[in-house]
Amino acid sequence: MEKKSKKKAEVVLKKEISRRDFIKTTALGAAGLSLSSWAPVPFTYGAQPPIKVGMLNEYTVFATEYGYWLGKVGRAAIAKINAEGGIAGRKLELHEYDTKANPAWSASMCRKMILEDKVDLIMGSIHSGVHLACFPLIKQYKIPLFSGGSMTYEFTGKDSLSLHGGYYIRNHSHARSQAVAAWKFGFDNLGKKWTFLNADYAWGHSLAREFGSRVRAAGGKTQDIFAPPTTQDFIPFLQKVNPDTEVLFTAFLGSSGLGVLRQTVEVGLHKRLQRFTVICTTEGIGQEVVGKESIGAYYIEYHPRHLDQLPKELHPYEIAYRKAGGVDKDGKEVGNPKVTIAGSHMYSMWIYPYMIKLGIEQSGWKDSKKNMDLIKAICSLKLKAGPWCPVGDLVMREEDHQGFNDFYISRVEPDLKLKILEIIPKEKSMYEPETDLRKIV
């Protein structure tokens, strides 16, 4: 047996290669090589180190309806990137932690991710307090932080540099862009006399300030009422609403968001005023949970909950995105129709991995030494609607690292569906940047 194989090897070695054989073999090899570049590249694990992505979300304690979906969509996006060959041949490796909606805890998790897990970048969380607590760390260690859904506009405002050194990126809306986009719809269509009944913390105050200043500047009247963020009985607050109020703007999260809408109807206020709110109030909560009390309420959405309310041209991308996230056409979890999506927030986590991919490819980033180049590349992206950008065109602004996409005004119909009444193009949500982070070297 051994003799036989030795003989065969000698024959092969001694065989003369003709020119025809050479050309045939080379052509086949070249064709094979070029074809292989079209097919998904399986990872040769260990060949190149993975790109480590940290993910922080609210999985327990508070705002879990957001955390659940941001986490799910973030994981799906990373899995898709890896299935398509990773970024520059490198696999994305996920390191995931719960913020417990606790800034101090989140800061320690952020430190753990940076120092122990050695993550290259971090994404997630809708909690402004969590981001604020992480800022000193990302600034010190120069790690990019991609916001999951925090609404504090100041984070991309005039103090950006001192807050986070330019290492914070946000591809979604916030209190100011929401107000710039939607105040006029409310003012023109719902009424000139507004009462804000908002949660007594930064987000609620931000919305009252941003919308209120524009309403007053246009000659309208406003009244501010702030209630503790976890208020359950709203009657003491609803009875303070001015009798001549035409628009009641509310901003609460979770069960309080649910409570304020329902109790407005319980005391009969809905008969004499229009209710206007941001979708954050009922994200992750189905309208059937709010009940028929939500009929007639106006919402500002950042990405429609129902597939058929989206512009037709976005449908193919949206269907693929929903399939990857396990979401049906009505914004419910596939196989679990009691669970509603946080559709106006979770898209951020779908788009970030793709933005990171483009940023790395454009900047030639390999490690943290070129983090600022990576951030600059990401923040100059002008994304076109596509499988990775189902929300339509999304524009990042280099000056303040802020992203803009279209807004939607919807109303709850008798069948409890959020029907889109008006699409507000992203250009109408843009405001003058308050900082210029392009100067950072």
Place this chain on the structure above:
Amino acid sequence: MISNLAVAILNGIVWGLIMALIALGLNMIFGLLHIINMAHGALYMLGAVVAWYVIELTGNFWIGLMVAPLCVGFIGLIIERGLIRTIEDKPIITIICTFGLMLAIQQLVLMIFGGSPRRISPPVAYRFPLFELQYPAMRIMIALISIAMMIGLWIFLRKTKYGLWMRAVVQDREMAVALGIPVTKVYMWTFVLGSALAAFSGVLAAPIVSVEFMMGREVLIMAFIIVIVGGMGNLEGSVIAAIMISLIQGVGALFVPPSIATVFALAFMIIVLLFRPQGLFGE
């Protein structure tokens, strides 16, 4: 202004009665077992969650109101026999233990029930006019049910053999043992009753608030304040303290920002503790 004041007073009394029912269970457990039950809010939440499942199945609020306290009472029985009994003489350990239990129940509900709030529809949708506003009849009904429960509890404690045993154990445990009262059984049933009361109030409150895994957090703090102000172990004191605190908050919110009105309630507690450390009606 008068109309606002009238609404604030009515709502303060209604909300106070609901809070009183929650605080009663907490106070019973403290009065007899000397256990500060940090898991009381979680049992209140568990009652609402169980009722939500029952109502989903049956479509009937009243069945949920009956079944949930029984289920949570049974869970209370397991907790008392499996956990509390082994540590009942160690107050610090019981606080830590029931705190851990609270976290465990919350996380378990989060896993099974999910993080999104759910709704229990009010069984009575009628609203009656009250000055410029309307007032939901459901709230009045909840207040009346709370009053009925409190009267029932009073009769149970004052007119039944078991109630007599409970009061005897509170007064002098050793003497009660010497007289042949089954003290361990009394302990067990008191914990079961306290847990069932928490669940009952959770179901009653659910049509006003929403059902979610953290719903017991806010309520627990207020229930503790009520128990402290009313006097630890004094059930009548809890009812009066609950109504007083709710009125201070509700009426105060008419004149000052609501956060300040909450500070008024806390200031009231501090003043009471300064002059009557045993609470308004404590001995």
